[in-house]
Amino acid sequence: MAQTSRILVFIDTPAGPLHKAHRELLTLAASLGEPVAAVTGPSDGTLLTELGSHGVTAVYRPAAELEDSLVAPKAAFLANAAGEAAPAAVLLENTTEGKEIAARLGIRLSSGVITDAVAVDPDLTVTKNVLAGAYTVTAKVTVGTPVITVKPNSIEAAAGSADGMPAVVEVDPGDPGPAARITGRAARPATGRPDLEEARxxxxxxxxxxxxxxxxxxxxxxxxxxxxxxxxxxxxxxxxxxxxxxxxxxxxxxxxxxxxxxxxxxxxxxxxxxxxxxxxxxxxxxxxxxxxxxxxxxxxxxxxxxxxxxxxxxxxx
Known part of the structure; x- marks a missing residue:
């Protein structure tokens, strides 16, 4: 795979700095090619600077704000972002929601999906653990654009060191089709502890x-x-x-x-x-x-x- 191939990282964050899992995905993307990002939330100057420090050259964001909804609109937007970016692969978090978005994206792109990745080689061969961790296997997508969800703590996140500012590209959010919507929110009490899926x-x-x-x-x-x-x-x-x-x-x-x-x-x-x-x-x-x-x-x-x-x-x- 040419080093100039684009690797699209899905950044699903409503506001604030990048999460640890996002930094890990960006580090992995930079090792595979040219990292670009699809961002669901506001891409303000601070976030763009942070993305640029991780080598991101382009940021794709929805032209219209995604309404209170679950995975369907995010998958629709990400599919359109992938259409614009023409990446060699798409990387997402290995959360329950991330895996569902990956599945929907695979259908929209007619592409293969691999979840639970713990490593990705430059040729996009994926290493993962199966059967309750009893076996380690390698897998590779052979149809379409590989869609890969990566387990947290599998990659050591590098500190941002680049100096560029990514270009911002507005993308049609797309038609999510019939989709569930969020009708209410309640904040969980803060514990001061790290997220379970990201904790070391x-x-x-x-x-x-x-x-x-x-x-x-x-x-x-x-x-x-x-x-x-x-x-x-x-x-x-x-x-x-x-x-x-x-x-x-x-x-x-x-x-x-x-x-x-x-x-x-x-x-x-x-x-x-x-x-x-x-x-x-x-x-x-x-x-x-x-x-x-x-x-x-x-x-x-x-x-x-x-x-x-x-x-x-x-x-x-």
């Missing part, structure tokens, strides 16, 4: 917490990490469903994953087995989680986690 450190609790996530949150805060949970914990109402990790929840790839009071059934493994380091804390020495853990502690999480948090704070101080 995650502390997750399960049935063994018996509804008390205090030790989980304490250790997560000491490590500057996010709080996750098993399906058993979210189904019990102990924590919101947005914290669920697993086959029916979110898939995460942190550098450090601490599992506390979670048995480690296959459903949970599917969401976290690609973590670089897994530490398990469980009273049951025969718990399946120890089979995939790099380090294991057989003990009561209510004793182990507070001690670990205290020692971390002590060393930080």
């Amino acid at each position: 450190v995650i502390v997750a609790g399960g049935r063994g917490t018996d509804g008390d996530f205090g030790p989980i949150e304490e250790l997560a805060d000491a490590l500057g990490g996010a709080v996750g949970a098993s399906r058993a914990a979210t189904d019990a109402g102990w924590i919101e469903h947005s914290a669920q990790i697993g086959q029916t929840g979110k898939t995460v790839s942190p550098q450090l994953y601490i599992s506390a009071g979670i048995s480690g059934a296959i459903q949970q493994k599917a969401g976290m087995q690609t973590a670089q380091v897994i530490v398990a804390v469980n009273k049951d020495a025969d718990s399946p989680v120890f089979e995939i853990a790099d380090f294991g502690v057989v003990g009561d999480l209510f004793k182990v986690l507070p001690q670990a948090a205290a020692e971390i704070r002590k060393r930080k101080g």
Whole structure:
């Protein structure tokens, strides 16, 4: 693939600076070719400068504001942006919404879609993990423009160092067709913790917490990490469903994953087995989680986690 090929990165942010996942995608795009971006939100001077620092040469934005809606209008706009940019590939976040947009985009472009990527080679061969992380496979789109969603923390985001200002191109937002709309919004209370899917450190609790996530949150805060949970914990109402990790929840790839009071059934493994380091804390020495853990502690999480948090704070101080 020629180094001058354009790689289109989808930046779905209503306002403010780039998210960590966006910077990772832009870093990957720059390693594959010439990064360009499709931006759904306002592309003010600050955002354009930041995009330019990551080597973005062109920014595509909708000519009319996208109305309160879910994925359909975003996919329609992105398809038109891809038509304008004629990229060698399109990169998106590996979120639930990002994967649905990718699927709709693939239909609109008559192109192949690959999700859950952890690496992309210059020839656009994709590496991904399948079957709950038990196997690593390579795949390549053979029809149309490759549409690829990339897991967070798979790429080390480079600091912006370029000095250019990208050109801004207005694009027809397109016809989304029948689509759901957002009828109301409610802000979630700020926790000060990183987003679960972008966090480098995650502390997750399960049935063994018996509804008390205090030790989980304490250790997560000491490590500057996010709080996750098993399906058993979210189904019990102990924590919101947005914290669920697993086959029916979110898939995460942190550098450090601490599992506390979670048995480690296959459903949970599917969401976290690609973590670089897994530490398990469980009273049951025969718990399946120890089979995939790099380090294991057989003990009561209510004793182990507070001690670990205290020692971390002590060393930080």
